[in-house]
Amino acid sequence: MTKHRLFWPAAVLVAMLLANLLFTPNFFAVHTKEGHLYGSLIDILHFGAPLILVSLGMTLVIATGGIDLSVGSTVAIAGALACLYISEASDPGSVSTVLVAVALALAVALVLGAVNGLLVSRIGVQPIVATLILMVAGRGVAQLITDGQIITVTSDPYRLIGGGYWLTVPFSVLLAGAMVGLTLLLTRSTALGLLLESVGGNPVASRLVGIRAHRLTTLVYVASAVCAAVAGLMISSNVSAADGNNAGLWIELDAILAVVIGGTSLNGGRFSIGGTVLGALVIQTLSTTIYTIGIPPETTLVFKAAVVITVCLIQSPQFRAKATRRRTTAPGGQQPKPASADSKVSA
């Protein structure tokens, strides 16, 4: 049971949800009001949807052994572009306006992702450095688009993306679910997942079996940017406004954290989309819990720090070797076992 790679993230999530029961007895209650589902669980899904999306793209990037720091900026740029277009359109409430706005945001994200991908795969810049450029400049670009203001939009079709309901369920949850489903389909029903894991697991061997590693690498950065752009649309739609300065701030760090909690190693290789979704929900639940308990929400950061270090230590072979050595040498001085590579902790 504990061997299953999703066991630990799932267990942590369940434990956190149960802990909430102590403070909020009706935490699990879900009821409908005016045809909409309401309840803490729904809130967690609703507010967690953008993070799930960003983490989804991040998972693919990390599977190839990379990292994408620029997603927060992409979130801001996408929201700003869409809101700017809608606010300047003659008919902000029409569906066609919103569709063009969405297409515009996604197209720009495509370009941004391609730039990241080409920097990494063709020019050979380390991923952390390559995406740092857009992380720095992107915030400025987003503010340039919004002219430093907060652009508010009044458009019902746009509001639907992040704040609306469809079939009683928040639309953003459905959208995030659909994108998770699409990614699962693309990676697991085609050979994409296998090839990505191969590139992340052993780049040299992958080249020698004829995998087009450059192309795949570029592709994952594009996917990451598109996921971030959709998240950006959601966030701006939910508040009917684009804030170039604060939208998506620190989301790249939360996304990396979600991926790591989900059991995907930062070194690349095997990835787990299900784990990432659980990881993102863990982080969102943490935020919600801290909020309901009444601790200042900003201190979430301290808990996140603890989680990052714990998960990384568990994944570190050196740490495991030290821990097991201590355990095995203590009674009767047995021979220390070599750190077996197969006992990968699925935290």
Place this chain on the structure above:
Amino acid sequence: MNTTLTARLRGQVPLLVTSVLLVAMFSVGSIQYEGFFSGQVLLNLLIDNAFLLVVAVGMTFVILTGGIDLSVGAVVALSTMVSAWLVEKHHWPILVVIPLVLAIGTGLGWAMGWVVHTFEIQPFIVTLAGMFLARGLCYTISVESVSITDPSYTAMAQTRIPLPGGTFLSPSAVIAVLVAAAAFLVLHHTRFGRNVYALGGSEQSALLMGLPVARTRITVYAISGFCSALGGVLLTFYMLSGYGLHAVGLELDAIAAVVIGGTLLTGGSGYLVGTVLGVAVLGLIQTVISFQGTLSSWWTRIVIGALLFLFIVLQRLITARRHT
């Protein structure tokens, strides 16, 4: 002989580009804007960016070993917070508070370095955790900004050290210059400094040559922690408040300054002078934009991003050519 000369010049290309850029920016500013061409504008660069300079100096040590420290902005914020809290709420004397704050920063840096080295976890994730921790600790002290009215702090903020020609410097600027000078001495003229370069050039070689790799690596993170804490102290003088949202994104500015200063992100190559020039470039961008008047502040970010792009691609070209 000729080949070694060109090879040596090639290593200096980023530094040269930065210097040319700096001169060009200052000349264009002087021609375009009235009052730009003055000693005080240059000195203000130093006064306004003293804390950034100190933080970037610490970052230079880390990047020279091939690592990275994302926690610097958060440690700066924590330092302002701890200072403000101890001084305002507990009325501790400044001479106790500052050493304590410096010790906290150094200790935090040391701990991160120890984890990086001992468990071979990527520096960026360890210092990311450090960043979360330091920012989070700020908020456990206070979620609000804490302003400082302590006379010794306000004195530090208001003191002007007169220089010839009617110009002046702040105490913070002097401290920053002293830190940069000391770092220059350490990096270029002590065994420890050369070990930092050796570690960044090739960790395996450094080990086989019998250099103290573990001590060197942990120390650079401790130095970066110390510099961040000192940067926080200087920022406290500048802002006269402690706040968990101070210095958000400072780590990016510090990294940008180091890279624009010609230090390779892969480690082993770069100069402290470059970092000073890099900080000057960042400061000058802001000065030009504020003189310009109509350009908004976000252009700073965009220009920094563009410069980063330029310098990173330049670095790749240089290293790629060196390997063939």
Place this chain on the structure above:
Amino acid sequence: MQQPVLEVRGLRKEFPGVLALDGIDFRLFPGEVHALMGENGAGKSTLIKVLTGVHPADGGQVTMAGRPLRITGPLQAQQAGISTVYQEVNLCPNLSVAENLFIGREPRRRGLIHWSELRRRAEASVAELDLDIDVTARLDSFSIAIQQLVAIARAVDVEAKVLVLDEPTSSLDRDEVVQLFTVMRRLRERGVAILFVSHFLDQVYEICDRMTILRNGRLEGEYLTRDLSHVQLVSRMIGSELADLKSLAAESHRETAAPEYRSPFLVAEKLGRRGAIEPYDLTVRPGEVVGLAGLLGSGRTEAARLLFGADQADSGTVRVNGHATALRGPRAAIGHGIAFCSENRKAEGLVGELTVRENIVLALQASRGWLRPLSRTAQDDFALRWIRALDIRPGDPEAPVRNLSGGNQQKVLLARWLITDPKLLILDEPTRGIDIGAKAEIQKLVAGLAEKGMSVLFISAELEEVLRLSHKIGVLRDHRVVAQLANDGSLTPEHLMETIASGARR
């Protein structure tokens, strides 16, 4: 008799599951150049790493000038007088020559590095070796040969009594080797004991006074160079006496029938790559097994990699089925039906995290592209069929491949390429490090494949194996194809060994 400067008795070193050094005795006298010989995996590099403090010894004694010595680390070994220059220059490319010579022990004045003194000493130090270089220039502005000499200068400057040179000549050209040897002779005159490791037999005979031969972690013997002929040396390294080989030759009949005459599948002309393999010609016909024989490090892998596009050739042409083609990369080669099993299974073959099934289908899937996935049933079919056909154990297709033994991993790699139905299969040391049973199975498999019309390029250090399987044998030595011999029944391991040793029979 003179007292040895360094003496080792009964040295033992164990790695998990492997006894790397088993009771090695070894002596080194002042003022001699001593060759340490043996094939890869014989224990040479382990012995060097124990002597230089990189690995701790598990047993045995080391004495230095008669006094017992406990080696605890690289720095301590250096201080005791044992300095090493490794194959890959282990200096810092980003520092100046002077700094590389003195880092960690720079002259200081008032706590700071005394740069002018450092420079003066560095100049004196390189002048000792007759080098005229600017010691303030960055190390990586010099050629590898100069860097190697700087490494030697650093090593001897630490008052070295023993200098270990691990494959110092592998990336040097002829003139540079001459320069290196001049320096070595000079050091020998000064009384330094030099331990020299090289794959180049000629160089060993040119510079060395004595040699110690290791085989499979054991001491084979210590000889004066002038007492041992090339052929004797090779046979002692490989571990079979000539007499044994002669008797083996009788039974080493070829298992594969001669291929009928068909137009060549692949023709390489003057194909070469600087620093890796000198230009060579090669023709491979359908159904033909071409063996490449030679000592490890003689350039066999390098020759094969050019045919797969794993490295780019910088001279020569390749024609596949009569059409000239540029093998720009593995993908292009795979497109022409060429497959390559690397000798380095872990680093270049398997994706350790993935399962046996995934590793088996990887090459086929890569050539189909991600949009045309193999269905899970097809994958399971392939995996199970080949697990059964090659007797891969454990027979679980979902086991992570890194948990398999070496022989089974090799079979997984073979299966990976066989399901792509290649026209030419390049096997680089497919039987190294695997047990006898698996070895025989793989040999039988190769013979069977050739009979069905597949071409095979078979690389092995085991001469009997090459003779048994190949129709034609290319012999390599010192990064050159020195001979191509038809295996017409008259060829014996003895012939092959003589060719390897002498480089004759062009």
